[in-house]
């Protein structure tokens with residue numbers, strides 16, 4: 712399994728996951744040119760992809776999807792609510808490249824089992840993804856208003872996860888955003904704070920998670936250092952040693968991150984490492 716965010720943050724999200732010979736992107740929230748450049752750094756071209764999974768219709772998750780799909784003909788997967796949001800815009804996606812799924816119903820793309828699960832966020836029908844192939848699993852869960860047993864349960868057992876660490880609450884409260892925007896971020900259908908990200912990871916560690924990206928960081932209300940220090944501090948308090956028991960990495964906002972590689976099921980016993 713190779714897991715690698717090409718970009719992660721409130722300005723644009725796109726994550727590459729491959730296993731069992733199937734190669735997928737989750738979200739296409741950066742320009743098609745940046746997606747291609749990220750793939751190139753992994754030694755790939757768009758033609759190598761089997762599909763793009765969309766989490767929800769906010770622009771930081773779909774910005775590049777129109778050009779990317781029209782140009783390269785990659786199939787796009789989203790639920791009906793998200794499709795309505797995507798296709799409301801002028802640009803279009805060819806009919807034969809559109810695939811609709813139902814939230815909570817799993818399906819296959821190539822050798823990968825895809826489980827889209829509901830998340831609390833202020834979009835039409837937002838989802839996170841749990842991807843499985845054999846004994847390996849990877850999950851992406853960002854744009855999440857609050858912790859819940861529901862979504863944490865859905866991704867329990869994933870060896871590699873990308874979890875939102877969007878903001879530091881003090882920075883939101885004292886920051887320049889207008890009141891309504893602050894309320895939106897802090898609400899139960901907004902974004903996940905650093906502390907809640909840590910609480911999720913403590914539970915996921917107990918279920919077998921070996922490598923975690925802290926993702927979807929706000930550019931105004933967080934910094935990579937604050938997110939990393941807050942999460943690692945809470946992990947240590949819970950008796951989990953970052954870098955030893957669980958690899959922790961902040962996904963980069965503007966460029967491709969280090970990747971997680973888990974080669975074969977037997978290697979599950981070895982710790983995941985970032986390259």
Ligand SMILES: [Zn+2]
Nearest residue numbers: 721769771854
């Ligand atoms: Zn977002």
Ligand SMILES: [Zn+2]
Nearest residue numbers: 769832834854
């Ligand atoms: Zn969103």
